[in-house]
Amino acid sequence: MDGSRDDLETVASVNYGNFTAIAVHADGVRGLKLHLERLDRDAKIVFGHGIDGDMVRERVHQAIQGHELPANVRVTAFTRNASPQNLLGLEPPDVVIKVRPMRQRPATPPRVRTSVFSRYLPEVKHVGTFSLYHEIRLAQQAGFDDVLFTDTDGRISEGSVWNIGFYDGSKVVWPDAPALPGVEMALLRAGLRTLGVPDERRGVFISDIGNFRSAFRSNAIVGPTLIGAIDDVAYAPDAELADLLERARQTVPREPLLP
Template sequence: MDAARTVAVFNYGHFTAMRAEDGRVRGLGLHLERLDRDARLVFGEGVDAEAVKAAIRAELGERTEAMNVRVNVFSPEVSMSTLDNIVTPTTLVTVRPAAPWPDSAMHVRSVVYERDLPQVKHVGTFGLLLQRRLARLAGYDDALFVNRSGHISEGTVWNVGFYDGSRVVLPTAPALPGVTIHLTCKGLRRMGIPVEMRRLTLADLPSFRSAFATNEAIATQPISSVDEVEFTVDDELNSLLRRAYLSNPAEPLALRGEG
């Protein structure tokens, strides 16, 4: 309860979210690297990967079905007057049943918005969630972020990719380095599908045939339109993207020396 109270009342920390099934997680090593890297930046000290895995296993218990796991990293020692201290961070793991991956396509609108410190998956999510709410109130499913220079970066809680019929193209504007988009592109390259990164603006979008979103909750999801630009919703492409993601072996949560 004290840990939950600290997380709730002092908005300073970071997290990662992953999908666990049968004691395994795709991209587990990347999630652990993210937690350690972000902790060193936010708190001045990293986190122990084996301790994190033990905490996840304890929270999952005997459940083998697909679960969404969130690992929050925070410190009860940090307050407004001690933000400059180097502290050993604490983790709080929560789990909930994972929803089925969606098959519907998203209709999104573009908004000018930039995350604070986009390379860190931090808990300062109010701004991006407000943009999602405003988009939904306006009749869209979600929002796509464009920075002040006019370059596409990412969605509210997802990374974005575009397909021109032969290759996948990712925007290079600063964005959260998502684990799911990394694994998906890794799988695509193994399958012989070229992936490139380049600066993209809204004016570039009509040149693409399809668009998609990725995160740990949805794996991949088609985007049917951005503003007035419509894309082909290709079930075959989405199936290919998911196969690429699933081609990455799930890594065990078991501690060293355990089965």
């Protein structure tokens, strides 16, 4: 962990900040520029100050020393003077970095349950995750692996910590409801364009999910993962889509951590 004991106490006790989770490999990071842009953009919303990308690069480089790569590196932005009595005139944020082993893709396609839920400020990757984690817990108690969020009209937005895409056999469809603009989703969209595969963003409702051939989760740490079922709609294994997503992913090269 990169950070002083006082800083860790601040992050733990003052649940106010933003973060990004980065898959760091020995030869760099896919989408590093997007991760740094996200940290800076979100910090301006949360704190009123941006974050210097070169500082983050250097701190991540320091934090991974001695760790096995690839690694799951979480960079959390926080400020030392935030309190319920003081949320104006905040100090520029610093970062705390946690290095964890990489999470692996599940051995079997996950089954997900829909739930009416919307994250606060869905466009920001912020640290307010209690309600999100509780939704995952409720889905697991019901016998599912994860949760997919919708609004009261059944319009699909995003998964718990992932974006969702659907495949009709010729193009990929991404729901256009308010959701976190995921780094992996952006990289996959760029890769699909490189491969000449059309994709689009449009409204997708629960009533539509049975009309697609396949569905998948998009996450920067584990990459794209086929979904086995949404509620009672099951999807057959789709090796063609899995190969397509992997090829799209590989079209985007890793960026060196240090320039």
